[in-house]
Amino acid sequence: MRHIEVHKTHRTGWLRAAVLGANDGIVSTASLILGVAAxxxxxxxxxxxxxxGLVAGAMSMAAGxxxxxxxxxxxxxxxxxxxxKELAxxxxxxxxxxxxxxxxxxxxxxxxxRVATQLMAHDALGAHGRDELGISETLAARPVQAALASAGTFAVGAALPLLTVLWAPESLLMYAVAGSSLLFLMLLGVLAGYTGGASVVTAAARVTFWGALAMGLTAGVGVLFGVTA
Known part of the structure; x- marks a missing residue:
């Protein structure tokens, strides 16, 4: 019976862009909201x-x-x-x-x-690209895919704290945005870890910690300027 192994390396390109986009969407938008509210x-x-922030961030992520x-x-x-040219x-x-x-x-x-001879007879450039340069079809750079993944996931991530603003009472706005955003970040970390085959606990803790730090610092700036304005 043929043994078929399922690997996740082919996901690294779009997964990196998607996680970065969603994480940045949640953190930057939630931080912006908390800063203005504070x-x-x-x-x-x-x-x-x-x-x-959602529109500007999504376009910035796509362009970047x-x-x-x-x-x-x-x-x-x-x-x-x-x-x-060197092969020729x-x-x-x-x-x-x-x-x-x-x-x-x-x-x-x-x-x-013998291996080099056979591989070069089959696809000389492919063999050198893969084994000498480290370039393969699986890991090749795909600009459009990365841009769309980042912009789309940024918009989705940024929409989450915005939806919280719409339903949360004004007196509880900061607590609702901060709490829900941390929950969203934790879930994003779990999803990213599971999709990439990594530890979901480590992934969730990593994104939640840095998100909490960013939101806390931005809220502090808001408080400072709000007091001195």
Whole structure:
């Protein structure tokens, strides 16, 4: 019977962008709301600030992810193009280079040479890209996917504290936003840990701690400026 293993490495690209987007959406929007509320802002001004933060943040996340991941993709393409030229100019040297890589991984010289020969006959550029440069189809940079994942999850994350503002009594607004946002962050950490196959406790504790710190500092700034204004 064929044994099929299920790995989660292929999720790293979009999972990183999605978790970053959702986490930033919750933390930045909740912090913004708490800062304005602590400074004495009205419910209307708090809501306007939160919506503006959602739109600006989602666009910023999309642009930032697209630019940064595009730079990574450009570097990968440049490295592969240079490797393609080296394969055309001196295939014997490239074969020896690949052989040395496999020897370094534990194969004997003869077997490493045969493996390099067969892999280069099948897909020389793919073999060098994967084993020499560390570039594979699974982990390749995807700018559009990263941008959409970050923007979408940021908007979803930012909408959660905004919804809390709509239903929470004004007298309990700060407590409701802070408490619900910490709960949302904890759930995000659990989901991210489960999806990535990591410890859900560690993932939840990590995002909750940093979210609480960000919200606490922003609320402190709001209190300071609210008092001195």
């Amino acid at each position: 400074a004495g802002g009205s419910a209307a001004s708090i809501l306007v600030a939160g919506v503006a 992810e697209y630019v940064s991941v595009s730079s990574q993709a450009d570097t990968e393409r440049s490295d592969l193009e240079r490797e393609r 100019a001196d295939p014997a040297h490239e074969h020896a280079e690949l052989t040395d890589i496999y020897v370094g991984r534990g194969l004997d010289k003869e077997l490493a040479s």
